[in-house]
Amino acid sequence: MSVWVEFELCNGCKRCLKSCPYDAIAIRAEKAEILERCTGCGACIEACRQEAIKTDVKARRIPDFSDYQGVWVLAETFDGELNSVTLELLGAAQRLADDLNQEVGVVLLGHEVANYVEKLGQYGAKNIYLAEHEILQRFQSETYSEVIADLVTTYKPDIFLIGATSCGRELAPRLARRLKAGLTADCTALEIDLDEKILLQTRPAFGGNIMATIASRYSRPQMATVRPGVMTAVAGVVADVKIINHPVKVPEKPATTLLEAVNEAKRKIRLGEAKIIVAGGRGTGGEPGFALLDKLAEKISAEVAGTRIAVEEGWVPVERQVGQTGQTVRPELYIACGISGAVQHRAGMSDSRYIIAINKDPGAPIFDVADWGIVGDMHQVIPEMLAQIDGEGIDGDHA
Ligand SMILES: Cc1cc2nc3c(=O)[nH]c(=O)nc-3n(C[C@H](O)[C@H](O)[C@H](O)COP(=O)(O)OP(=O)(O)OC[C@H]3O[C@@H](n4cnc5c(N)ncnc54)[C@H](O)[C@@H]3O)c2cc1C
Incomplete structure (x- = not known):
């Protein structure tokens, strides 16, 4: 073992016990004992005032990196x-x-x-x-x-x-x-x-x-x-x-051979570059809800995105997931529909310039990051928005 206790120096004070992040020290017969799960992190050595804990691991020296530049x-x-x-x-x-x-x-x-x-x-x-x-x-x-x-x-x-x-x-x-x-x-x-x-x-x-x-x-x-x-x-x-x-050295025997390349269906725009995003979550209720979002998106020249739940349910493709494990977006306008505003979702959209949230729960966390909040059922609110857009002749450039 690379860490051990000199028993004659140990006074059983338990400071090492408290310092160990791995719970790898026990006190037996008023002496500290290092357990097998010790990782050798050295926290106990620093904590011990008696200098009773020893290691044979040498302090790691930082190499000279001065020739690494740029x-x-x-x-x-x-x-x-x-x-x-x-x-x-x-x-x-x-x-x-x-x-x-x-x-x-x-x-x-x-x-x-x-x-x-x-x-x-x-x-x-x-x-x-x-x-x-x-x-x-x-x-x-x-x-x-x-x-x-x-x-x-x-x-x-x-x-x-x-x-x-x-x-x-x-x-x-x-x-x-x-x-x-x-x-x-x-x-x-x-x-x-x-x-x-x-x-x-x-x-x-x-x-x-x-x-x-x-x-x-x-x-x-x-x-x-x-x-x-x-x-x-x-x-x-x-x-x-x-x-x-820089001359390219061609690998002699690449382990992988490309047999065929299939082009991904061309998307209108990449989500990260969209100026307006209409995003839906579980509250859309699935396909009928997303059909409404598609209509709204078409009217205001927006892209459609979703939460992880919407992706898992198969309502939007995975490349349109916004959030911690999806995409980070910063559009001019983000319209969140039926989205609770979990921290993992907000991580991907809270830097949007303006955020409108539509949610029937007034306590939904999405309202904490929204510039405008509409408390209501999105199945009623969005048709109303569409009717108003139609009535006033608003298009994407003026949305
Ligand atoms: C490690 C990890 C990574 C994750 N990464 C991501 C990620 O990248 N992106 C992501 O989105 N999530 C991610 N999640 C999941 C995240 O924690 C949430 O579970 C998810 O964002 C919730 O999705 P939601 O808002 O669609 O659903 P819910 O949280 O269920 O919210 C649905 C909301 O819709 C409202 N609602 C219901 N009906 C209506 C209606 N008719 N009209 C209006 N509002 C309505 C409800 O009041 C509710 O607020 C991650 C989780 C973990 C643990």
Whole structure:
């Protein structure tokens, strides 16, 4: 065992007992005894005034990371356009890089993707690490992680930010494992500790009941995935963007072979970019309720979304779930219909510019974040809204 008690020094004061987060100490015959479930965290060693608890685990030394420089963002493209999360991450990267006095870098991978360079420069990218090859035409986490790992080990960024999109969520853990780096998934806030010059990564934990702030002290780069819609894109035009062309080493035997690519049915718009969202929950009562939401959405040029319950019931597809385990959205207007406003739902929509809530329970928590609340049955309120919109000739541009 790496932690033990020198019995002749122990006075049985029980301070260690109280300090142990794992309940791994017992007092027997007025002496502390370390139990098998001890994790060696060292809390008891600090708590013991008698210096009776010893360990053979050496204090972990923080390596010298001074050659790791730069705040990097992984550029993601979709349908021939830069994914908006890339620009949002660049907004965050500019702020973090300023605090560290470092430069913003972007990893741009793909086949014939150099046309994105100008826009990346307009949003603050100073160094663009460009890896072009036809094998990178389609996202494939195995090949992408191999190429990106090569870039990281060559150029050594201090921080690496990746969008928590479906591709990012698949890629980031694989990459972190390959680089033996720490990774904080689904961050909602990023700050620099100005004393230690390390990245503080905040994310919801325990079902959204607490916010945990995590730091990767012992490895580089400090890696985080960030949900779309959380950070703000900031135009930060860089006049002299530097392009670093990186040769792609083609993996000899990829473990996965692409047999066929099936394009996802083209959606009108991605939820994260919608200006108006009409969202429904259990209170819609299912398909007839969502048919009303569809009508309202059509009238005011909105997108339809739902709570997790609505997704589980099959009323809306999973990519339209808003909340902690769904999407984070920040539209100009969010109309919540038959939604209670659980903390996990609010985590994804409370930053909307204006929120209208329709709920028949006046005590529903959704009213705490709503700018306007309508207490009533949505099956009566929405037809009334539709009639008024028809009567006044309101369309999406004037809603
Ligand atoms: C780890 C974890 C992650 C989660 N992630 C998410 C997430 O990403 N997104 C998410 O949404 N949830 C998430 N949840 C679930 C969340 O806790 C709630 O259970 C869920 O948001 C509730 O959905 P709801 O508002 O549709 O249903 P309910 O809470 O049942 O609320 C229905 C509301 O409709 C009202 N109502 C009923 N009939 C009418 C009517 N005719 N007219 C008007 N109002 C009416 C009721 O008064 C009630 O307030 C998560 C939970 C956990 C534990």
